[in-house]
Amino acid sequence: MLLVIFMGFRQYRLSNQYGEISALSERALFGFSTIREQVTEHLIGGDYGRIKASIPDIEQLNNTISQLYDVKVIPAQYKLAMADSIDLSNLVIGLRKLDSAEDKVAAGLALQQEMRSIGGNLMKVDRIITGQIRDSVIAFQLSVIGTMGVLISCASFILIVLYKKAVRPLLELSKQNEKNQEAQRLFQCSSEAGSEILVFVDSVNRMLEKSALEAELLKHAPPADVDLLSTTVNETTNGLNAVINYAELLLESDAELLSEQQRDMLTRIIENGTRIGEQWQNISRIFITSEQG
Secondary structure (H helix, E strand, O other): OOOHHHHHHHHHHHHHHHHHHHHHHHHHHHHHHHHHHHHHHHHHHOOHHHHHHHHHHHHHHHHHHHHHHHHOOOHHHHHHHHHHOOHHHHHEEEEEEEEOOOOOHHHHHHHHHHHHHHHHHHHHHHHHHHHHHHHEEEEEEEEHHHHHHHHHHHHHHHHHHHHHHHHHHHHHHHHHHHHHOOOOOOOOOOOOHHHHHHHHHHHHHHHHHHHHHHHHHHOOOOOOOHHHHHHHHHHHHHHHHHHHHHHHHHOOOOHHHHOHHHHHHHHHHHHHHHHHHHHHHHHHHHHHHHHHO
């Protein structure tokens, strides 16, 4: 789950960075194209004095390119290549010297050549940088797809194992339970089932075998004297209650009078006496129920 969240966050950041770089690059290309058209128009019209009006636009373009330098995802070698190939300061110097140049035609041609070189370099930077970032986004998306495929495969495998070890055995036991309501039969479970289900089925089968054995014993047992049994149970439980009461009185006496071993023996007497009394009551109840039946 954390891996999916991390990869989603990483994908979101890469997409934002790609969008930011693309927007800055497009803004730089558009801004330079506008400046180039203005300068070319002034050169063709011979209006050399108005060419300097494009200098603030060039400074704004330089700020846009500087923002590309600040993007951390762009490799350092690309930033160095941009700084070497896109030198707007020389372009500004050329614009300022054009009005005072003796041969304005030659200076204008040199200026156009400089602008053509900068324009070509800007287009190369746009293709290289945006292409590199786009490839990074695509590569990461492919890794995300591969990772999701692995996760889905693992989840599918777990579901298949869970179905074999838990769901299918439970469905089979449910069908057997519908049939066992008419005839007392033991449950059968596939060996592929999970260990917990196998232990549960084994416990249920033991209970069914014990219940069937008790029913068989009662069925073939000789008629019991209920009155004698009730008298015996009452006398036995009364005697056990007396023993238990004496043991409890001794156990509740002063701790200094009894050793730890003696207190442990009294505790065992109370527990065993209580259990024997409950067993006698169960036997009496079974026989009385069978006689009434």
